[in-house]
Amino acid sequence: MRQNPARRTALLDAAIEVLAREGSRGLTFRAVDGEAGVPVGTCSNYFRNRDDLLLQIMGRTHERIAPDPEQVTEIMRAEPSRELVVLLVRQIHQRMEADRAGYLAMLELRLEATRRPELGRELTKAMSEVLEENVRFHVDAALPGDRVDVVLLYLAVQGMILDDLTVPEVLAPYRGDDLIGELTRRLLPQKPNDHR
Structure with a gap:
């Protein structure tokens, strides 16, 4: 090779x-x-073969859609708040818009993983690690909400991205930034230590 x-x-x-x-x-x-x-x-x-290519595509898509660490460090200088979470989620959406091919390729990999057990195992492992990193980042940064809130936010944003990539007209009457702001405000408490 x-x-x-x-x-x-x-x-x-x-x-x-x-x-x-x-x-x-x-x-x-x-x-x-x-x-x-x-x-x-x-x-x-x-x-080596198509399976090898698919596995390496998975790694490359994660590299392409990952946030810039320096930008994250700069943003995280702000006080923990719902508004900070809104900004972070909006940046996920902006990265998706900037690299639609990367996100569409990930959707294709998800579908292909249902037919290829090795790819399914590797994709499950990689995505589980990413989700756990996101949860840990959120909790360690003392952002509003708990682990379950972060998972719910992840699921909601994934659904929005799926519609935006595949049937964008469904969400056309709504502004993505407004939906992200409203979703975050409704899901997360106002301050890190607030209890609902």
């Missing part, structure tokens, strides 16, 4: 574009080579 990290990343980014646009059936080594603008056969030099 070839080890040029820049070429591997370019191939994975091309694979994400193909997966988002064509779905799982359209994801072939030849399609990835074409999307990346490289000679036919290049993708097969970097990935």
